[in-house]
Amino acid sequence: MAFLELQNVTKTFGDHTAVNAINLTVQKGEFVSLLGPSGCGKTTTLQMIAGFVPLTEGIIRLDGRDLSNVKPAERGLGIVFQSYALFPHMTAAQNVAFGLEMRSIPRSDRDQRVRDALALVGLAGYEERFPRRMSGGQQQRVALARALVIRPQILLLDEPLSNLDAKLREEMQIELRQIQRNLGTTTILVTHDQHEAMALSDRIVVMNKGVIEQIGSPQDTYQSPASAFVASFLGKTNAFEGEVQASRDGISRILVGEYIYNTAVHIKGAVIISIRPERVSFAATGLRGTVRTRIFQGNHWLFQIETSAGIATVIRQNDGTSMPEEGHDVHLAWREEDTFVRTNGKVG
Amino acid sequence: MSKNGFISLLFHTLFVTFMLAPIIVVCLVAFTPEGYLSLPTNGFSLRWFEAIGRYPEFIRAFWVSIGLGALSSTIVLAFAVPAALGLARYQFRGRDAISALLLSPLMIPHVVLGIAFLRFFTQFGLSGTFAALLIAHIVVIFPFALRLTLSSATGMDRSIEQAAISLGARDWVVFRRVTLPLIMPGLISGWALAFIQSFDEVTMTVFLAAPGTETLPVRMFLYIQDNIDPLVTSVSASVIAITVLALIILDRMFGLEHVLTGHSDRTK
Amino acid sequence: MQSSSPFFLSTQTRSAWGLILPSLALFLAVVIIPLIMTVMLSFHDWGQYKGIETVFILKNWYEIWSDSYFHEMFARTFRIAVIVTFITMALGAPEAYILNRMRAPWKGVFLLVILGPLLISVVARTLGWALLFGGKNGVVNMALMKIGVIDAPLPFMFTETGVVIALSHVMMPFMVLSIWAALQKLDPQIENAALSLGASQLTVMRRIIFPQIMPGLLSGGIIVFSLAASAFATPAIIGGRRLKVAATLAYDEFLNTLNWPLGAAVAVLLLVALVIIVVSSNALIERRYKAVFE
Numbered sequence: 001m002a003f004l005e006l007q008n009v010t011k012t013f014g015d016h017t018a019v020n021a022i023n024l025t026v027q028k029g030e031f032v033s034l035l036g037p038s039g040c041g042k043t044t045t046l047q048m049i050a051g052f053v054p055l056t057e058g059i060i061r062l063d064g065r066d067l068s069n070v071k072p073a074e075r076g077l078g079i080v081f082q083s084y085a086l087f088p089h090m091t092a093a094q095n096v097a098f099g100l101e102m103r104s105i106p107r108s109d110r111d112q113r114v115r116d117a118l119a120l121v122g123l124a125g126y127e128e129r130f131p132r133r134m135s136g137g138q139q140q141r142v143a144l145a146r147a148l149v150i151r152p153q154i155l156l157l158d159e160p161l162s163n164l165d166a167k168l169r170e171e172m173q174i175e176l177r178q179i180q181r182n183l184g185t186t187t188i189l190v191t192h193d194q195h196e197a198m199a200l201s202d203r204i205v206v207m208n209k210g211v212i213e214q215i216g217s218p219q220d221t222y223q224s225p226a227s228a229f230v231a232s233f234l235g236k237t238n239a240f241e242g243e244v245q246a247s248r249d250g251i252s253r254i255l256v257g258e259y260i261y262n263t264a265v266h267i268k269g270a271v272i273i274s275i276r277p278e279r280v281s282f283a284a285t286g287l288r289g290t291v292r293t294r295i296f297q298g299n300h301w302l303f304q305i306e307t308s309a310g311i312a313t314v315i316r317q318n319d320g321t322s323m324p325e326e327g328h329d330v331h332l333a334w335r336e337e338d339t340f341v342r343t344n345g346k347v348g
Numbered sequence: 349m350s351k352n353g354f355i356s357l358l359f360h361t362l363f364v365t366f367m368l369a370p371i372i373v374v375c376l377v378a379f380t381p382e383g384y385l386s387l388p389t390n391g392f393s394l395r396w397f398e399a400i401g402r403y404p405e406f407i408r409a410f411w412v413s414i415g416l417g418a419l420s421s422t423i424v425l426a427f428a429v430p431a432a433l434g435l436a437r438y439q440f441r442g443r444d445a446i447s448a449l450l451l452s453p454l455m456i457p458h459v460v461l462g463i464a465f466l467r468f469f470t471q472f473g474l475s476g477t478f479a480a481l482l483i484a485h486i487v488v489i490f491p492f493a494l495r496l497t498l499s500s501a502t503g504m505d506r507s508i509e510q511a512a513i514s515l516g517a518r519d520w521v522v523f524r525r526v527t528l529p530l531i532m533p534g535l536i537s538g539w540a541l542a543f544i545q546s547f548d549e550v551t552m553t554v555f556l557a558a559p560g561t562e563t564l565p566v567r568m569f570l571y572i573q574d575n576i577d578p579l580v581t582s583v584s585a586s587v588i589a590i591t592v593l594a595l596i597i598l599d600r601m602f603g604l605e606h607v608l609t610g611h612s613d614r615t616k
Numbered sequence: 617m618q619s620s621s622p623f624f625l626s627t628q629t630r631s632a633w634g635l636i637l638p639s640l641a642l643f644l645a646v647v648i649i650p651l652i653m654t655v656m657l658s659f660h661d662w663g664q665y666k667g668i669e670t671v672f673i674l675k676n677w678y679e680i681w682s683d684s685y686f687h688e689m690f691a692r693t694f695r696i697a698v699i700v701t702f703i704t705m706a707l708g709a710p711e712a713y714i715l716n717r718m719r720a721p722w723k724g725v726f727l728l729v730i731l732g733p734l735l736i737s738v739v740a741r742t743l744g745w746a747l748l749f750g751g752k753n754g755v756v757n758m759a760l761m762k763i764g765v766i767d768a769p770l771p772f773m774f775t776e777t778g779v780v781i782a783l784s785h786v787m788m789p790f791m792v793l794s795i796w797a798a799l800q801k802l803d804p805q806i807e808n809a810a811l812s813l814g815a816s817q818l819t820v821m822r823r824i825i826f827p828q829i830m831p832g833l834l835s836g837g838i839i840v841f842s843l844a845a846s847a848f849a850t851p852a853i854i855g856g857r858r859l860k861v862a863a864t865l866a867y868d869e870f871l872n873t874l875n876w877p878l879g880a881a882v883a884v885l886l887l888v889a890l891v892i893i894v895v896s897s898n899a900l901i902e903r904r905y906k907a908v909f910e
Contacts (some may be wrong), residue, residue, distance in 0.1 A: 052510055072513045079514040085507040089529045098525075099515030143511075150515060356714045357732035360726075363711045367730055368787060370744025373755060377747055385747065387755070427639045449643055457846030457890065460654070460862040460883045461647075463870060467880070478687030483646055492640070543794060550736045551848040551863070555870065565849075568739045572853055576746055577794055584740035591736045599728055608731060608793055 002061075003186055004049070004154060009058035011044050016045040020210040021058065021190050024155075026188065033181055033189040033197035036207035037233065040203075042190045045207075046156055049188065051075050062153060068250040073102075078147030078185075082159040084139045086131040090120065092142045093127035099150040117149035118142075120179065137168045144176070148183065154203045155180070157189040158174055161196060173199050198222065205228050224340070231274045231340060238280065240287075240309040241344060254341070257308030259287040277315040279338040282324060286333035289313070291326050305318035305330060371588060378585035380578050386577065394553030398580035406583055408548030409567035413547050418477070420485035421493065421542035427486070428493040432523060433527075436501035438520060451491045461488060469556065484556055488549060489542040496541060500534025537602040544594060658881035668876055676881035686882070691859040695888075696780055697845035701837050703784040706753050706789035710831055715792070715801045715827065728794070734789040742853045745782035749773045749854070774856040783844050790843065791836040800831025831905045838897055842890050862886040 002025035011019040019041040026032050034042035047053040049060060051072030060067045067075065078099075087095050093114050100110045118124055121141035127225035131139050140160060147155055160176075161169045177200050180187050191197050197204050198218040206213045206221060206229075214226040223229035228239070242256040244265060254263045256273060265271075278300075301323050303314040312332060316323060324330050349379045352360070380386050383392035399542075400406055435447050453461065461484070469480040504527075550565035557566045565588065571580050597608055661669040661876035680686045686813055715726055727741070733741060746757045749772035757769040802825070810820045848863040855861065862882055869879030 016378050050514060052513075073518055076512070076516070077514055079511060081507040081511060083505050083507055085505060085511040087508060087512070087526060088375070098512065098517070102516035102521070143435075146511070146515070226536075352714050354708075356717075359710060363707060364726065364729060366707075367733060367788065368784065369755075370741055370748055370782075371733065371736065372744075374740060374744040385750065427642060430635040432661045433641040434632040438632035450639055452643075452647065455842065455891070455894065456647075456651075457842075457863065457883075457886060459846055459848050459866055460887045462653075463866060463883045465646075466656040466747050466870065467653050467876070471653070486839060487643070487646055491645075492777075506824055530674075533711050544735050548735065550687035550737070550739055554848075554867070565737050565739045568737070569849055569852070572739065572743060572746070576743070576750070580743065583855075584737070587737050589741050592732065593730050595728070595735055599724075599765065602887070604728055604731055605796070607690050608734065615723065 002026065003030075003063060004188075005059075005061040006045075006049075007059045007061070009045070009048060009060060010056045011053060012056045017210050018050070022207075022210075022212050023194050024205060024212065026186060028186055030201060031177075031189070031202045032185045033191055033201040033204045034207055035191055035194060035204050035233075037192055039209075040207040042192075043158060044205050044336055045156055046188065046190045048268055049154070050077055050156055054248070062182040073213045076152055077154050078150055078155055079156045080140075080143045080147050080153030080158065081158045082162060084131075084143040084163075086139055086146075087265050088131050090130075091127065092123065092131070092134070092145075095131070095142055096146045096149050099146065103150065113149055115165065117145040120148070121145045122175070126229070136164055137172065137278040140164065140172065148179075148185065155185045155187040157187065157191075159191055160189070162191070162193070164271070169196070176200060198234075203297060206233065208233070210220065225274075228272065228274070228342060234312055236277050236315075238275045238277060238312050238313070239274070240307075242271050242273050242309065244268050244340075244341075257287055259309070261336075263339075263341070265341045267341070267343050271341050272344050274340040274342075275334050275338055277313040278317075279330050280312065280314045280334050282314075282316070282330050283333035284331060286331040288329065288331055291324050291328050291330060294323065294326050305332065307332065374581050375585045375588060377578060377580040378425040382578070385576065385581070387497060396578040397586070399579050400583055400586070401488075402605060403579065405567055406564070409562045409564040412478075412561060416481055416485055417543040417546040420482055420489060420546050421539050423482070424486045424493045424542055425497070428490060428497050428538065429531075429535065432494055432497035432531075434441040435525070436498055437506075444584045450494055453524045454491045458488065458549070458551035459555075462552035465552065466555045475556065478561050481553065481556055481561055481563075484552060485549065488552060489545045492545050493538040493542045496534045496538035497531060504530050506516055512554060532604060537598065537607045540594070540598050541607050544591070548591075605610045627848055653885055654880050655884055656883050659878055660877040662875045662877045667874075676878045678899075679878065680881055681886060689860050690862060690889075692776065692859075693845055693863075694859065694889075696776060696783065696851070697841050699780050700783045700787055700844040701841045702839050703780070704787050704791035705833055707784075708836065709795050709829065710789055712792050712795035712799055712829075715796065728791050731789045733785075734793075738786055738849045739853070741786060742782055742850045745778070745785065745850075746773065746853055749778050764887050771855065774859055776855075776859065778854045778863075779859065780852050783847055786847070786850055787840045790839045791833075794836030794839065795829055795832045798829040802828055816901060833903065834897075834905075836899045838894055838901075842894050845890060846886060 004024075004026040006022060006024040008021050008023060009019060010017070014032070022041075022045065024032075034045055036042050044053060044166060048055055049067075051067065051070065055068065062075070087098065096114045096117050098109055100113060105113070114126070115124070117123040118127060121144050123138060123141050123145065126134070126138065126142075129138075131142065133143065140163075143160070157176075160197060161172050164172060180200075189197065201218060203215060204218055204221050205215050210230050214221055214230045216226075221230060221235050225234060228314050231237045232239070240256045242254055244263075244267060245255065246268075251262050252265055252268075253260055254265070254271070254273070287307050287309060289305040289312060291303055292306050292311070293304045295302040296318075298318070300318050301316045302315070303311045303312075303324075305314055314332065354590045376387055377385060378396055379392040381390060381395060382388075388389060394554040431450060435443060437602060464482045465480065468477060468485075469477075474480040508530065509522055509526055512522045517525065525558070547563075548565060549563070550569050553563050554566050557563060562570070564583075566589075568580055594602065598604060657668075659672050659674065661671050661673055661675060663669070711730070715723060715730070718726065726851065749757075754769065754772065756772065757766075759849055760766045761769070770777075771782070806828075807820055807823060810824045811817075815823065847861070848867065851859065851861045852864045852867070863886070866879045866882045866886070869875045869882065873879075
């Protein structure tokens with residue numbers, strides 16, 4: 001049975017529908033990310049799970065129990081906020097101890113658990129520090145320890161890493177992942193950062209305009225995006241306009257610019273062909289184009305290539321082979337299974 | 349940013365002289381050894397400060413002012429803090445109108461308020477009583493207390509309270525352990541500013557005060573209306589000294605500019 | 617969509633009212649009702665021997681309307697307020713700008729020196745001006761005569777000039793504060809940006825700085841104007857019994873003549889005039905400078 005279950009959950013503010021009838025189940029111990037651009041309803045969803053925002057419609061069940069009449073203070077969820085929301089007038093230890101105090105855990109037990117929690121996040125020895133005397137990364141760890149120490153049924157993370165610089169963010173991702181695996185705490189992460197979602201989660205829930213576009217493992221959502229939105233939101237993608245011509249024996253001819261090849265799609269007429277930039281290669285034949293810009297990025301090269309089907313982005317690993325230069329004419333090719341073809345003009 | 353030139357500094361010097369001259373002159377004249385108003389050219393004397401002690405009406409007025417200020421600025425917080433939280437937290441219809449009403453004593457001339465209160469309290473036989481003064485002062489200092497508590501309540505990160513709730517804290521515990529400590533600086537500066545406003549208020553109070561309930565500014569004003577002598581300068585100099593002391597403490601603790609504008613820029 | 621959004625919109629409006637209700641009740645009981653009573657009072661009759669009669673007549677309003685004494689008095693009140701507003705603008709704006717360019721310790725010190733008087737009793741400050749202006753020993757006159765600007769002492773006490781000078785001093789901190797707040801919003805690099813584009817220092821002031829502090833200047837002007845027009849202690853001490861303004865006249869009617877209805881009419885008229893002036897100029901400024909304020 002599902003541990004956390006969202007059924008037909010809807011939230012409207014006035015005439016604005018922030019979350020529109022979403023359904024989601026989360027298994028015990030799972031790490032699920034709600035991923036989407038700002039305003040997609042992911043934070044509102046989190047706030048509804050936490051109980052800070054009442055549902056307009058639908059039901060949320062935790063371990064089989066309907067949460068609608070359970071106050072936020074009684075839900076037993078650990079939350080890490082984007083701003084960390086540490087109590088500025090309390091030390092790190094007092095911050096972490098707060099939840100235990102509310103649960104009337106005896107003093108001795110409490111102290112031990114606070115020490116353990118701070119040690120778990122690598123902050124042993126920082127007990128008496130005040131938040132304002134700590135770095136962003138350290139504050140983040142205190143917030144995590146404070147949420148984990150109450151042994152929450154679910155850990156809710158609201159953009160927890162967005163205020164950290166790139167290097168620290170990567171370190172924290174790895175650490176967060178390890179801690180979550182070790183404790184086995186069911187975790188829901190809200191983020192707009194696709195890399196973060198992919199690095200951390202077992203499953204990704206891609207949201208847009210209050211609805212769920214796709215639920216799947218990071219690999220699946222990246223490799224077979226269910227919609228144009230998912231394709232463009234999860235990583236860069238090329239979207240070529242093309243046309244599918246009369247199919248014969250299940251084989252269609254597809255035109256991209258002046259490049260024609262055979263493919264096995266079942267739609268006809270104007271289409272959009274999406275291909276990830278790293279799945280496009282230079283070849284002897286294919287879609288003809290001219291290199292407009294070439295940017296060196298260390299482990300890979302990034303090309304902008306002007307073709308008859310529009311501007312193409314190509315990423316090539318820096319494996320030591322020589323690469324075409326700006327102004328050179330090239331041919332672009334791709335494998336049929338790396339493309340995602342959909343009818344032009346309609347979404348999905 | 350470039351530095352100030354000569355003309356700028358000259359202007360600045362004249363400006364500061366203009367701002368300080370009347371205050372300094374009061375303090376100097378207060379030290380005159382003469383029996384009439386004059387600058388102390390023949391040495392300083394404390395005789396006029398000692399003279400204050402022989403005029404019990406000034407001493408009594410001082411204590412009325414202190415008691416009135418302390419009491420009214422404490423009571424006003426009991427009203428202003430909940431109101432500030434309500435205004436900061438919730439969006440509802442009529443919110444702007446309510447905050448305009450609660451800030452209106454800033455806009456209504458104090459002479460009008462004085463007349464209105466005199467009319468009102470006379471009706472209920474309260475005119476001239478300390479209770480009437482107290483109620484009137486609570487109203488006129490309300491905007492100052494409200495503005496400062498409001499700015500700290502609005503500047504507060506709402507998720508800090510949500511964090512406390514998620515950790516299992518009930519409403520009252522959240523308020524006592526998290527909200528109150530966080531808005532405390534605003535509360536203290538609000539109290540201090542409200543106290544000073546009450547302590548300085550003269551225009552409205554002059555309508556309401558009776559001989560037993562005269563505040564210090566009122567007593568000084570009425571005294572000056574009759575005649576100006578070195579005694580009232582020594583009283584004024586004492587008031588200035590106390591205010592300057594309070595001012596420096598307030599500035600050290602919260603930044604005067606923040607207290608006066610009520611902006612939450614200084615949330616370090 | 618952070619938590620600051622109006623999430624509690626529908627469900628908890630009731631608790632907002634619960635928090636605000638005590639203050640609202642207080643204001644209703646001891647602000648609104650007394651003001652209404654005052655307005656009613658201004659329509660009552662009064663006589664030397666019969667006292668206040670609770671009738672509804674326009675006698676007081678007619679008296680103010682027809683008697684040139686009141687016209688002069690109101691004209692004087694608003695004339696003083698306008699001049700004080702302009703003086704504080706003309707002196708306060710450059711001073712705020714100079715202050716803003718000062719270095720660390722001085723900036724704070726002089727800000728304290730200039731804003732501090734705001735918290736010092738207005739009676740004590742006005743007393744200072746009375747001492748500076750006063751009689752033969754007036755420091756201002758002695759200084760002016762010594763440097764040879766004038767030959768005979770100028771009359772400051774009991775004159776409009778004296779009231780204007782003292783009131784300008786009393787109101788100055790409000791103006792400096794308001795402009796200072798506007799200056800704080802200015803990007804410190806913006807001046808350099810203008811200079812790098814070839815603007816002269818004067819052009820920078822005129823085209824870059826001035827337009828941006830304009831909202832602060834105007835809102836300071838509204839504050840100073842309304843406070844100066846309703847000032848009481850300063851005109852009472854410097855202006856004396858002869859030079860009446862609206863506030864001191866109302867005071868006299870109430871506490872000397874005991875003609876409360878006439879005093880109430882003067883006060884109500886002052887309030888109404890100020891509210892109209894302040895609200896309309898606020899609206900004007902907000903419309904004009906909406907883009908700057910946001």
